[in-house]
Amino acid sequence: DAGITQSPRHKVTETGTPVTLRCHQTENHRYMYWYRQDPGHGLRLIHYSYGVKDTDKGEVSDGYSVSRSKTEDFLLTLESATSSQTSVYFCAAQERGLAGGRGYNEQFFGPGTRLTVL
């Protein structure tokens, strides 16, 4: 795996407060992703990064922002948390691009952060 850790692992916060989740990886992987997991929806991509300072939106990016100032860290920020953002958040990393070639490139996932917004 990519030695991925997430912090905090659990957080309870109130509506309207800012929240930052951290993803840290030790393998120098170029690509990093943030997903949220909700029952019946599988995992949905929030934002991703294809290099330091290079990020883009996923399918459910509204209300979220990200930053990547170092290869090893990818931060997810909820500027003003809402109850609809209560979820389990997973970070993933991969060494090389998934598309092209015939490599068995895979995404490796962190342990997850359970966020509750009251």
Place this chain on the structure above:
Amino acid sequence: ELKVEQNPLFLSMQEGKNYTIYCNYSTTSDRLYWYRQDPGKSLESLFVLLSNGAVKQEGRLMASLDTKARLSTLHITAAVHDLSATYFCAVLNAGGTSYGKLTFGQGTILTVHP
């Protein structure tokens, strides 16, 4: 927009029985992943299927990919309790990039009981 649908979403099996989980997707892709998730845990990679006709087997699980039908199957043989988990398929959406993104199915919650 790529859509990925799994069925069934819930599967209750008896030990020793066989069953298949299906993963259908809506647009062309030639790479598909299967993951396993235990309750409260992260996702663990099971299989990476790279091309049409690919078949991978690990223990009691066998995965296959038919890119023309846009269908992957995860076949369970002689189920045991330890296979109880949620199984996700994820389809590569290259989108003209070299890195691509994954679109996940909803997940199939598998329970194996005596």
